[in-house]
Amino acid sequence: MTIGEVSKKLDIPIDTLRYYEKIGLIGPVPKTKSGIRDYDDISIRQIEFIKCMRSANLPIEELIKYMNLFKEGDKTLKERKQILVNQRENVIKQIEELKKVKERLDHKLEFYDEQLLEYRLKGGN
Secondary structure, X not given: OOHHHHHHHHOOOHHHHHHHHHOOOOOOOOEOOOOOEOOOHHHHHHHHHHHHHHHOOOOHHHHHHHHHHHHHOHHXXXXXXXXXXXXXXXXXXXXXXXXXXXXXXXXXXXXXXXXXXXXXXXXXX
């Protein structure tokens, strides 16, 4: 797959893909004889994982650390697992915070519904 096809398929800007390759998160990406990036299944899976971890707000530095550990093989299984365990805990905290935000928004929306109803009953539009 070309960089444009990967960008479109995974909804990641081309510049981001190039950046990930530059900092060593993905790669080396195979290239055609003419030097055009030709993403293979391994590269695509790496990018999908990176996208997932970025969605989970894993910092780039931690992601680089994780990917470097991955390249070292099975002797780093414990360290890689710990990175994911830590991030999972962070995601759980984020979910709890978002639940509180949602509750606050729900409360405010109820307030505005009541205010709008009163306004309409008084003859407002």
